Amino acid sequence: MLSDGEGREVDFKDTIIFMTSNLASDMIQQAVPVDGSEKPPLDDLIATIRPVLSKHFKPALLARMSIVPFFPIDVNAMKDIVILKLNKIKQRMAENHKMLMVVDDKVIDNIAARCTEVETGARNIDHILRGTLLPKISSEILSQMTQGPLPEKLTVGMDDKGEFTFAFGKK
Incomplete structure (x- = not known):
């Protein structure tokens, strides 16, 4: 006791x-x-x-302790985590804006590659999504709203400089 x-x-x-x-x-x-x-x-x-x-x-x-070493997260597991988090954003886009969101594989690869440092690891995924991707998506959606009804589809890509790209269109 x-x-x-x-x-x-x-x-x-x-x-x-x-x-x-x-x-x-x-x-x-x-x-x-x-x-x-x-x-x-x-x-x-x-x-x-x-x-x-x-x-x-x-x-x-x-x-008195049992030592259980934690192995670093490999790239494939990191990609799976990125996909899970992006799927939540896709679901929010569908529910809130009735918009299909498609994410290019380059985006997933880039985010996963940026999260391989031991100090930050998978926590950096949230930082990238909340600090970079979501604000840019919000800005793009607001821009689209000023031009009329929202498009049915958003495709998120990656340019040669590692910047997110956005293309709106029909399903």
């Missing part, structure tokens, strides 16, 4: 606590190929990172 900050007793019987850390993330990154094709054996990876963990955690605590 433990007590929380207000003196209430907390029972941790039959409880698993997950703790995450970025300790040794650079070592894990080096051990795994960029394409994620060949992951090293788990026991070898744990043996590689254990000295870093031992410098940070007390031996008694580390002995």
